Amino acid sequence: xxxxxxxxLLFSDARLDQRSHEEMVAQLTLKLHKDGSAxxxxxLDAFYESNFNVAPEIQKKVKEILTATAKMVKASFxxxxxxxxxxxxxxxxxxxLWDVIRIIEHQNDxxxxxxxxxxxxxxxxxxxxxxxxxxxTEEDRHELSYTYWTKTYNNSTFYRxxxxxxxxxxLEEVQELVAAGIVKKVRTGQHSxxxxxxxxxxxxxxxVDRKNVPITALELYANPPLIEAGHVISFKNGGEAIVPxxxxxxxxxxxxxxxxxxxxxxxxQQPETSQ
Amino acid sequence: xxxxxxxxxxxxxxLRQLARMYKLTKLDPSFQRMGGVNNGSGWSIAHSNExxxxxxxxxxxxxxxxxxxxxxxxxxKEENDKESILYYQNVSDEGYEYVSVDGNNSTxxxxxxxxxxxxxxxxxxxxxxxxxxxxxxxxxxxxxxxAILRRISIKDACDQFRKVNKQTKLNDQEHRQARWSALSMFxxxxxxx
Numbered sequence: 001x002x003x004x005x006x007x008x009l010l011f012s013d014a015r016l017d018q019r020s021h022e023e024m025v026a027q028l029t030l031k032l033h034k035d036g037s038a039x040x041x042x043x044l045d046a047f048y049e050s051n052f053n054v055a056p057e058i059q060k061k062v063k064e065i066l067t068a069t070a071k072m073v074k075a076s077f078x079x080x081x082x083x084x085x086x087x088x089x090x091x092x093x094x095x096x097l098w099d100v101i102r103i104i105e106h107q108n109d110x111x112x113x114x115x116x117x118x119x120x121x122x123x124x125x126x127x128x129x130x131x132x133x134x135x136x137t138e139e140d141r142h143e144l145s146y147t148y149w150t151k152t153y154n155n156s157t158f159y160r161x162x163x164x165x166x167x168x169x170x171l172e173e174v175q176e177l178v179a180a181g182i183v184k185k186v187r188t189g190q191h192s193x194x195x196x197x198x199x200x201x202x203x204x205x206x207x208v209d210r211k212n213v214p215i216t217a218l219e220l221y222a223n224p225p226l227i228e229a230g231h232v233i234s235f236k237n238g239g240e241a242i243v244p245x246x247x248x249x250x251x252x253x254x255x256x257x258x259x260x261x262x263x264x265x266x267x268x269q270q271p272e273t274s275q
Numbered sequence: 276x277x278x279x280x281x282x283x284x285x286x287x288x289x290l291r292q293l294a295r296m297y298k299l300t301k302l303d304p305s306f307q308r309m310g311g312v313n314n315g316s317g318w319s320i321a322h323s324n325e326x327x328x329x330x331x332x333x334x335x336x337x338x339x340x341x342x343x344x345x346x347x348x349x350x351x352k353e354e355n356d357k358e359s360i361l362y363y364q365n366v367s368d369e370g371y372e373y374v375s376v377d378g379n380n381s382t383x384x385x386x387x388x389x390x391x392x393x394x395x396x397x398x399x400x401x402x403x404x405x406x407x408x409x410x411x412x413x414x415x416x417x418x419x420x421x422a423i424l425r426r427i428s429i430k431d432a433c434d435q436f437r438k439v440n441k442q443t444k445l446n447d448q449e450h451r452q453a454r455w456s457a458l459s460m461f462x463x464x465x466x467x468x
Contacts, residue, residue, distance in 0.1 A: 003467045019452060022467075044451060048454055
């Protein structure tokens with residue numbers, strides 16, 4: 001699936017036999033292994049020389065990024081006789097696409113739902129940025145030209161600039177992408193309350209719930225839980241897992257609340273959304 | 276060039292014998308370049324034809340280097356080298372008797388010529404158009420050196436591959452991947468999945 005992706009986007013069979021795609025995977029792995037590393041010959045040689053292996057979490061992320069890319073390519077021209085025109089794509093653009101997937105799924109906790117839609121969004125942004133670059137003068141190209149940054153994708157100064165403009169574009173349009181079903185927010189550990197936060201909520205609430213029913217310390221330790229920490233502004237509406245947005249509730253109350261917001265009840269509750 | 280510690284057995288093999296051995300030889304992409312007539316990192320048809328022409332005129336003296344799988348497996352067991360045991364056992368289970376270290380392009384060219392590849396020619400003529408008796412004699416009489424390594428770990432075999440290919444200019448990524456490590460395996464397996 002991944003080899004086919006490279007074949008569809010960039011490389012002939014001969015280039016695959018010459019390991020061009022493996023070099024790109026090595027660059028991606030190095031980028032995740034050592035953030036800010038250049039991706040040129042010297043850095044890649046040193047990466048192989050000094051590492052017998054890379055951490056499992058890096059391997060997992062590399063595979064996730066490549067798999068997402070393969071899904072985008074596979075979804076691109078279904079129900080059509082056309083295929084992706086590889087002479088219009090290049091290595092720099094593929095690195096940009098990988099950065100975009102990383103920004104979405106690993107750095108901002110969204111999951112791509114519609115791979116064709118996401119690939120189309122990426123290509124639209126690429127076209128917009130490329131078009132803007134036409135007006136950039138030679139002396140400003142380091143600072144302002146997306147085309148130049150893409151061409152010099154193996155230089156960290158420039159791939160960081162590309163990452164920055166794609167992340168900004170994504171965050172500006174994320175609500176529309178969510179509404180269109182292209183991405184959805186993923187609930188991770190960061191969106192749940194920690195044990196320490198639960199103990200803090202217990203004290204802040206005066207050891208009672210909003211119905212003024214006492215909560216005992218023993219109940220906090222129950223497994224399966226009797227007491228849960230819920231969001232005042234729900235996760236779905238952008239509420240964060242921070243004490244001013246939290247509240248200990250009986251499990252049944254928390255579950256019946258679903259994704260609805262609560263009115264602030266306790267003095268410490270000053271919820272804000274993250275979006 | 277090859278360390279005697281690897282228990283090297285050198286023999287002269289006829290072109291016909293080399294063609295037979297080629298089918299019993301594994302070209303392992305985990306550390307080898309994808310050389311050979313039908314692979315993208317091998318010689319071009321023009322290069323293969325040039326080699327055949329030189330071979331026919333008797334100007335060729337390259338050595339083919341192979342690992343002998345059964346002997347290397349036995350050695351790995353003696354050394355309790357688990358990585359090598361696993362590797363050689365797998366290669367043996369796949370039905371190969373040898374692993375290629377060097378000379379794959381030449382043996383591939385000889386094999387393809389003997390089996391009537393439609394673009395491989397000597398003096399501009401395909402095998403089927405050359406005098407049969409003369410060709411029969413040539414394929415049986417012309418010989419190349421074959422060095423068979425019998426006591427070598429897979430890690431040392433990779434190092435050996437890198438050394439012997441210094442002159443033939445592996446490209447940068449081929450050189451990096453010709454290293455026995457979990458990283459190189461991860462990169463190869465992931466990129467080709």
